[in-house]
Each structure stands twice: as structure tokens, then as C-alpha cells.
Amino acid sequence: MRAVAYIRVSTDKQAVDGVSLDMQAAKVRMYAELYGIELVELIVDEGASASTLDRDGLTRALALLDSGEADGLIVYKLDRLTRSVRDLGLLIDRYFGPKAKGSASLVSVEEQVDTSTATGRMILNVLMSVSQWEREQIGERTSAAMRHKIRQGEYIGGPVTYGYRVAADGVSLEEHAGEQKVIAAIHEYRAAGLSLRKISAKLLDHGFTPRKGTEFTPSTINRVAKSQRIFEQAAA
Numbered sequence: 001m002r003a004v005a006y007i008r009v010s011t012d013k014q015a016v017d018g019v020s021l022d023m024q025a026a027k028v029r030m031y032a033e034l035y036g037i038e039l040v041e042l043i044v045d046e047g048a049s050a051s052t053l054d055r056d057g058l059t060r061a062l063a064l065l066d067s068g069e070a071d072g073l074i075v076y077k078l079d080r081l082t083r084s085v086r087d088l089g090l091l092i093d094r095y096f097g098p099k100a101k102g103s104a105s106l107v108s109v110e111e112q113v114d115t116s117t118a119t120g121r122m123i124l125n126v127l128m129s130v131s132q133w134e135r136e137q138i139g140e141r142t143s144a145a146m147r148h149k150i151r152q153g154e155y156i157g158g159p160v161t162y163g164y165r166v167a168a169d170g171v172s173l174e175e176h177a178g179e180q181k182v183i184a185a186i187h188e189y190r191a192a193g194l195s196l197r198k199i200s201a202k203l204l205d206h207g208f209t210p211r212k213g214t215e216f217t218p219s220t221i222n223r224v225a226k227s228q229r230i231f232e233q234a235a236a
Helices: 012-017 021-034 056-067 085-096 118-151 177-191 196-205 218-235
Strands: 002-009 038-046 072-075 105-108 164-166 173-175
Touching (some): 002 021, 002 056, 021 038, 038 056, 056 072, 085 105, 085 118, 173 177, 177 196, 177 218
Parallel strands (some): 002 038, 072 105
Antiparallel strands (some): 164 173
């Protein structure tokens, strides 16, 4: 088999402390020599994220498969190729699946996966599904941690919810007296049955202005009320 080797690191730090390019290159070369695979080219994506398939090196590697200059792609680990089950599915459908044009082989040295067989393709999908599950678990834990910080009144970065401001310690949030008056007025006017446009006029009459601009528009009033509800629900 003629194969193109593809290696990647996402950051300079990873290149030094993580799965280095030199180590990946050495592993794929050893694998190719062991199994009699001719390496057409070794392609490097340095400082490239696996969140997208739009990478210069990967584009070059896939082009070699399209042109027929290579029959397969070798990677050190699957996460060097992609971390997305969806993107992996696209690659399998176009390049590595049984119905793909040319049916190129995908080989992972670390996981011992070879998509030239049905068993290899099944193992590949299982591994990527587990990988995605792990990332989603991390996302859920991070989200829970953020909600806990909000309940504790801590600042988690980004724009501060209207009605609050970052306290002097730079970590916690405290109520912004002026903005809280605006929120109280909005609730009062809404309870009285006023439309958003009439509330806008009332706020302007009282000299209330938003963080940006000169007056509260109906859409701004709606966003303020919505963000306040979301903040209160997270803190509940």
C-alpha cells in the first residue's frame, strides 16, 4: 500500500510537552516499515485544531487520496485526524468507507485500526463514539461548575448580566443600583400592562439610559428582562 502519513499538534506547548510531532513521525514511519507500507509523503499540521477539517495539511493529504497518488492515510492516533464523530463520518463516507470512491484505507498506529476491514471500521466508530461521549461529559461538568459559580455570585467572564457589575475583588458580582432601578421599573410597567414601546417612552421620560445608546428600545427592554430571568434561574 502507498500511504500518506498525517501528523498534527494544536499548540506549540503540545509540540513540546504532549504528543510531539517528532514522536508521531517516528511512530508512523516504524509502522510503515513494519508492515511494508510505502510512505508517499509525511504531512504536518502544526498549531492546528481538530475542531474543523479545514486544515492546510489535511487538505493536502486528502488531495493525495483523491488523485490516486496514495491508497491510504496513516495517523499516530485518531484524535490527530479529528475529534468529531460527525467529521469522522464525513471522511469515512468520502474516503475510507466500503462505498467511498477509491475506498482508501485509514490506519491508526496507536489504536491498531485499519479500515480496510469491516472489523476495523466498526472499532473505529466505537472509539470515536467513546471519545465524543468523554468530551460531552467534560462539557456537562463544566456547565455544572459554571452554574455553581453563578449561584455563588462569582464572575465567570464575558458581559455581565444587566443589573449587576463585577465587585472590587474582581471575582464576585454585586447589584448595580442604577440598573436595578431600571429593572424594577420594567417589571412595574409590564405588570401594569404597558407595551414594550410605551415602557421605552416611560424609561426615557425618567432619564434611564442603557449601557450602550441613548434610549431603551423595545428589543433592548426584552433582552434585559430575559437576561434577568435567566440569571435568576441559574442562581436559584
